[in-house]
Amino acid sequence: AQKITQTQPGMFVQEKEAVTLDCTYDTSDQSYGLFWYKQPSSGEMIFLIYQGSYDEQNATEGRYSLNFQKARKSANLVISASQLGDSAMYFCAMRDFYNNNDMRFGAGTRLTVKP
Amino acid sequence: DTEVTQTPKHLVMGMTNKKSLKCEQHMGHRAMYWYKQKAKKPPELMFVYSYEKLSINESVPSRFSPECPNSSLLNLHLHALQPEDSALYLCASSQVWMGVNQPQHFGDGTRLSIL
Numbered sequence: 258a259q260k261i262t263q264t265q266p267g268m269f270v271q272e273k274e275a276v277t278l279d280c281t282y283d284t285s286d287q288s289y290g291l292f293w294y295k296q297p298s299s300g301e302m303i304f305l306i307y308q309g310s311y312d313e314q315n316a317t318e319g320r321y322s323l324n325f326q327k328a329r330k331s332a333n334l335v336i337s338a339s340q341l342g343d344s345a346m347y348f349c350a351m352r353d354f355y356n357n358n359d360m361r362f363g364a365g366t367r368l369t370v371k372p
Numbered sequence: 373d374t375e376v377t378q379t380p381k382h383l384v385m386g387m388t389n390k391k392s393l394k395c396e397q398h399m400g401h402r403a404m405y406w407y408k409q410k411a412k413k414p415p416e417l418m419f420v421y422s423y424e425k426l427s428i429n430e431s432v433p434s435r436f437s438p439e440c441p442n443s444s445l446l447n448l449h450l451h452a453l454q455p456e457d458s459a460l461y462l463c464a465s466s467q468v469w470m471g472v473n474q475p476q477h478f479g480d481g482t483r484l485s486i487l
Binding site for chain 1: 405412413414415417420428460462464469470471472473474475476477478479480481483
């Protein structure tokens with residue numbers, strides 16, 4: 258069964274430092290997509306970055322990059338130069354054909370950026 | 373600003389009331405979704421509409437009734453809700469439903485409280 262695991266319920270990082278949020282996944286499909294979302298306390302789910310299972314290079318979007326290790330089935334989010342506005346809940350998610358393309362989410366990691 | 377607009381942002385209703393949640397997107401997306409999110413939990417899929425037709429109903433109680441009047445609008449009609457239905461209700465859209473590379477774009481959500 259498809260499963261997304263985020264083992265860090267909470268993380269702290271100093272402003273301007275980099276932080277890595279962990280995500281591992283399990284699927285029997287060869288074709289799948291991995292996504293990261295940010296959810297501030299206001300509630301909106303903000304799409305950050307996407308990585309396809311066949312992509313050979315790690316995805317990057319501004320200060321966000323995805324450390325994709327396919328053999329280990331991990332898709333860690335790296336946020337560089339943390340800002341106070343990065344404090345939020347972060348969800349890792351996956352879509353695969355096995356689950357009708359449904360977006361399945363991990364439990365989330367709450368990131369707090371300290372000034 | 374999100375490109376998926378949800379109204380109202382907050383809703384308080386009694387268990388005998390009838391109300392509706394509304395969602396609108398103008399990105400030309402042909403798939404729309406309703407999610408329910410309890411505090412400190414990831415979103416849970418409720419319904420999927422693809423090309424204005426209900427494609428997925430994740431065993432949601434009949435007191436929740438979705439409707440897709442056209443490709444831009446999605447409603448969730450509420451009737452005789454229970455206190456445990458209090459949650460954040462998120463609407464999302466994607467270009468199409470089937471496709472592991474399709475990110476979903478979310479609205480700000482409606483915070484629903486049942487008295």
